[in-house]
Amino acid sequence: MTLQTKKTVQALQWTGTSLKVLDQRQLPETLVYDDYNDAAGVTEAIATMRVRGAPAIGIAAAYGVALSVIQHCAENPANWQEKVAGDIAMLAKSRPTAVNLFWALAQMQALLAQPLTNPQAAFIACAEKIHADDIIANTTMGELGADLLAGVKGVMTHCNTGALATGGYGTALGVIRSATQRQPLNVYAGETRPWLQGARLTVWELAQDDIPVTLLADSAAAWLMRSGAIDWVIVGADRIAANGDTANKIGTYSLAVLAKQHGVKFMVVAPITTIDWAIENGDQIEIEQRDQSELLPACYHKEGSLVSAWNPVFDVTPAELISALVTERGVVLNPTEQGMRGLKDAI
Secondary structure, eight states: OOOOOTTOOOSEEEOSSOEEEEOGGGTTTOOOEEEEOSHHHHHHHHHTTSSOSHHHHHHHHHHHHHHHHHHHHHHOTTTHHHHHHHHHHHHHTSOSSOHHHHHHHHHHHHHHTSOOSSHHHHHHHHHHHHHHHHHHHHHHHHHHHHHTTTTOOEEEEOSOOBGGGSSSSBSHHHHHHHHHHHSOOEEEEEOOTTTTHIIIIIHHHHHHTTOOOEEEOGGGHHHHHHTTOOSEEEEOOSEEETTSOEEEETTHHHHHHHHHHHTOEEEEEOOGGGEETTOOSGGGSOOOBOOGGGTSOGGGOSTTOSOOOOOBOEEEEOGGGOSEEEETTEEEESOOHHHHHHHHHHO
16 A cells, blocks of 8 residues: 555556555545455445545446456456456446446447457556546546636535546536636535545545635535525536436535525536436436445444434436536536537537
């Protein structure tokens, strides 16, 4: 394991033979990388939220497949493709909601079907390209989103959508990064229960870039909006339906409703790979339910307990509550099915 430095905030580091994953569960107090050498380890890292954020999950999975190819080409040269296919299926089960995971695995699955003279090099190159393309997309989205924030005095963000959740720079946090380079901006971050990504990750990450930020309890968002302190809520996405309905960290939907009530605009920032064109609307998005132990104190973890917990980790924001959808291929204002089709045609 290695320690992170201020100038190299990265969720993932590829060494050529292993994947180093920053254990985000230990931030901000401890900066530790775990080293993974096979697909099983990467699967566990995703499932346990050592790595989180839809783009970062997809990138990690791609590297997981590359590690699988390295392993099985050496161990099973006669049937390595079968072993790798099994590892792809295993990685696909690590998290159900983030479409980037399945997109990245589909790229690897397509490569698996091709005749390759050097499979290890080909799969590593594919994973590295997925990683590099995400960083390029993030910086492009950052500039496009910042264009919408001219003259804005304050914004609020939810969960963590920065370099820790992506290949680098970030989606919603990338917009905030770009905007603060152009003008002074008051930035507010919600704590994001139950994992407190805002408190543990977002404010820490912004501080690494010397960007001032104010933390607030999620339940304080309505009062913040009523005060007039913010003009936009800016969030990322884990899956976007063809009509613009957006699945994101639990609490996003309530922020969108509150924003509508208070005349605050609502921006979703995500790479084009987050759009699932096969899903017509948000009702068809599978919402991950995590273990109730993440919410309940240990005293309730016993047979016959009368106390249980409901722990969805995502919700769906209807397109009609979204003011702008920012992708690296363009911006859709007030997304509708027609507007989304226009974006698809431009790809």
